[in-house]
Amino acid sequence: MQIPMVDLAIQYREMKVDIDRAVSNVLETTQFIMGPHGNAFEEEMAEYLGVKHAIGVSSGTEALHLALRAAGIGPGDEVITSPFTFIATAEAIAYVGATPVFVDIDPRTFNLDAGLVVAAVTSRTRAVLPVHLFGQPADLAPLKALCDDRGLLLVEDCAQSCGATYGGRKTGGWGDVGCYSFFPSKNLGCCGDGGLIATNRDDLAEQVRMLRNHGSRERYHHAVIGYNSRLDDLQAAILRIKLQHLDRFNRQRRDNAHLYSRLLGELGVETPYEDGKGVHVYHQYTILTDRRSELQAALTAAKIASAIYYPIPLHRQEVFAELCQGVSMPVSEQVASRVLSLPIYPELSPGQIERVVDTIAGGLKDIA
Numbered sequence: 001m002q003i004p005m006v007d008l009a010i011q012y013r014e015m016k017v018d019i020d021r022a023v024s025n026v027l028e029t030t031q032f033i034m035g036p037h038g039n040a041f042e043e044e045m046a047e048y049l050g051v052k053h054a055i056g057v058s059s060g061t062e063a064l065h066l067a068l069r070a071a072g073i074g075p076g077d078e079v080i081t082s083p084f085t086f087i088a089t090a091e092a093i094a095y096v097g098a099t100p101v102f103v104d105i106d107p108r109t110f111n112l113d114a115g116l117v118v119a120a121v122t123s124r125t126r127a128v129l130p131v132h133l134f135g136q137p138a139d140l141a142p143l144k145a146l147c148d149d150r151g152l153l154l155v156e157d158c159a160q161s162c163g164a165t166y167g168g169r170k171t172g173g174w175g176d177v178g179c180y181s182f183f184p185s186k187n188l189g190c191c192g193d194g195g196l197i198a199t200n201r202d203d204l205a206e207q208v209r210m211l212r213n214h215g216s217r218e219r220y221h222h223a224v225i226g227y228n229s230r231l232d233d234l235q236a237a238i239l240r241i242k243l244q245h246l247d248r249f250n251r252q253r254r255d256n257a258h259l260y261s262r263l264l265g266e267l268g269v270e271t272p273y274e275d276g277k278g279v280h281v282y283h284q285y286t287i288l289t290d291r292r293s294e295l296q297a298a299l300t301a302a303k304i305a306s307a308i309y310y311p312i313p314l315h316r317q318e319v320f321a322e323l324c325q326g327v328s329m330p331v332s333e334q335v336a337s338r339v340l341s342l343p344i345y346p347e348l349s350p351g352q353i354e355r356v357v358d359t360i361a362g363g364l365k366d367i368a
């Protein structure tokens with residue numbers, strides 16, 4: 001039997017009755033855009049995240065883009081972020097014409113090294129954009145203190161951390177803005193593209209609401225050039241159902257991760273580090289190894305999926321070649337060359353985890 005990286009069919013089967021009912025409700029009422037499910041989902045997410053405003057948008061990438069745009073960040077401005085993330089984090093900075101400034105990561109959490117961020121602040125810096133990579137919250141307290149002190153915007157990329165907490169509060173509510181993705185494989189995923197902006201700031205919420213809907217507050221009155229970046233009601237209706245199960249799914253992800261770590265730890269594998277400042281929700285379960293290609297080959301032979309998130313840090317991407325000429329981020333480069341993500345999802349069984357671990361054990365024995 002194959003073990004995939006994620007198995008979305010299990011969740012659908014479990015919630016099929018509710019999801020099918022919600023979908024047909026939207027189809028029957030034909031309120032597809034800015035309808036009742038969208039509004040209800042926004043209220044439920046605001047409550048869940050503990051923020052004043054939750055605003056549905058068309059993707060996680062758009063959430064980041066509109067957050068920066070709403071804050072008035074643009075050409076000449078610098079935004080500090082991690083080079084060890086999905087490209088969308090930096091794309092959003094480029095969309096508004098600002099410059100991404102990459103700062104190296106912590107070797108154990110893979111998140112932005114808060115200690116290095118301070119030195120990267122210049123007179124052009126307008127925002128700090130930490131990513132809660134793989135579901136572990138970045139170290140927000142020092143970043144927030146720095147941003148408060150220097151008058152910088154704190155934007156959280158929560159695409160992988162839906163439901164994670166830091167210091168007892170959900171990620172996304174710490175900064176000025178939290179940006180979520182509901183890409184199908186994320187911890188809270190829809191059946192297409194979707195995203196959300198969380199904020200306690202009325203001014204940013206108002207801007208985002210306008211920007212996502214063609215720059216209009218009132219129909220056919222357009223104050224600014226906006227976008228078509230709304231979350232549709234079919235997705236919102238599905239997300240409302242999945243949200244009810246999110247905490248349980250995240251607990252199951254953590255339980256699975258801890259079983260992996262216990263078993264892999266016995267083999268001497270470098271397992272994910274939890275810094276204890278937040279609650280990791282294991283969007284990915286990522287080990288470090290010097291024998292990555294050998295282990296991947298062993299897993300593939302046993303029909304077990306594995307993946308490399310991310311093989312090339314952003315400062316080494318072709319698209320940033322000019323911007324990052326001569327830039328070196330030793331920790332990110334080292335980590336990118338050693339990471340290996342294993343299958344993780346709520347429904348992964350202990351037996352499957354044992355099979356993955358046994359396969360890794362076999363792979364390590366072959367190498368030795």
Ligand SMILES: *Cc1c(COP(=O)(O)O)cnc(C)c1O
Nearest residue numbers: 059060061086088089159181183
């Ligand atoms: C998935 C992801 C995004 C983008 O979200 P989309 O909904 O796919 O646009 C942004 N940042 C990170 C870290 C992600 O993992």
